[in-house]
Amino acid sequence: MAVNRRIGAESSATRAALMDAVEAVMREDGYAALTARRVAERAGLKHQLVFYYFENMDELLLATYRRHISHYRDTMEEALRSDRPLHAFWAVNSNARDAVLNVEFLAMSNHNEVVRAETVRFGEEFRNMGLEHIALPIGGAGQEKEPLSPKAVMMVINFVGSLLGLETAIGISGAHPEIRALVDWCVDELEPTPVGG
Amino acid sequence: MAVNRRIGAESSATRAALMDAVEAVMREDGYAALTARRVAERAGLKHQLVFYYFENMDELLLATYRRHISHYRDTMEEALRSDRPLHAFWAVNSNARDAVLNVEFLAMSNHNEVVRAETVRFGEEFRNMGLEHIALPIGGAGQEKEPLSPKAVMMVINFVGSLLGLETAIGISGAHPEIRALVDWCVDELEPTPVGG
DNA sequence: GTCTATACACCGATAGAC
């Protein structure tokens, strides 16, 4: 498992710079462009340094992914603690910058076993995040025919935000205002303005 | 532009087999696994044959993409001509097999300029597909506060179907039943059972 | 139409000097 070679400290600034470079390359050229040489070049370093700070490329990608997830989780938890958690959740998930990274990691999961395992793990965690904040407002809206699962509503919002972000990155903008208006309307219906507001 | 080399006929069965192999590799291992060697190996051929039938890898990917789009368009148009176009549209777009390819090509567009151009072109075409069949039923449902754009509804259905398919391919299934139930419910509301049915 | 042989670039990864 472990490698017969010196590995740099996790607190190193250079190590963090390599992870920053991974995210930059992913955003700009997609995950398929992630090579040790390109990542190091983006960070202004020699490519051999990648293997001083990480056992291999997978470890670099996994560390970057975990850092991204950690940041994403924090942002999400803060949003869900707000006055109107569903509105805040939509605001976070319709942010194009995060969405592109999320979808890139998701697409990467389809061919990288290490990243796939982490995606499955976080995917399940994500589905149960902040449900205690969301359950009430949606239940309060009162749907006549079928119960609207808070989990399902949040996932749909996440899906729409993710692909809106990816399309924006690619250069497609058609129907985006209509789509945003539709989600805005749904979110307003499900989580009305508080009487005190 | 053109290459100084013999190029095989478009009607060739071997050429089609290479495109089949591209789709198979994309589905199984993601777009980043698409190399001339792996595609040819999947088709049981030598990798040099790729460059007999296609000028380069981009041409192979583009030809495969165009074939996929053509098939997808046909399926969609047939669905939209049915009794309940919105229901049929959801059925087509929640098919995991097509969805995975759609998202893989979408993700690939983020770093492949040739594929990106085709995605943008088809993306705009897709947004206007079959709107004449959809506009009436949705308008007929009568929304009180804000008009539900048929275009937006169809894009949301497409987005949800796409990411459901990708997640399924990756191995995530949590909340999928709830999400499907939610979309089913929405589609039923927007396009009720015909009185004659 | 398919093969062998080959070119040259880039890849991940390691060893060892400084």
Place this chain on the structure above:
DNA sequence: GTCTATCGGTGTATAGAC
């Protein structure tokens, strides 16, 4: 902690035999 040097493997692509 960062460097030079280097390895074997794989990538796209071409030339030419059969």
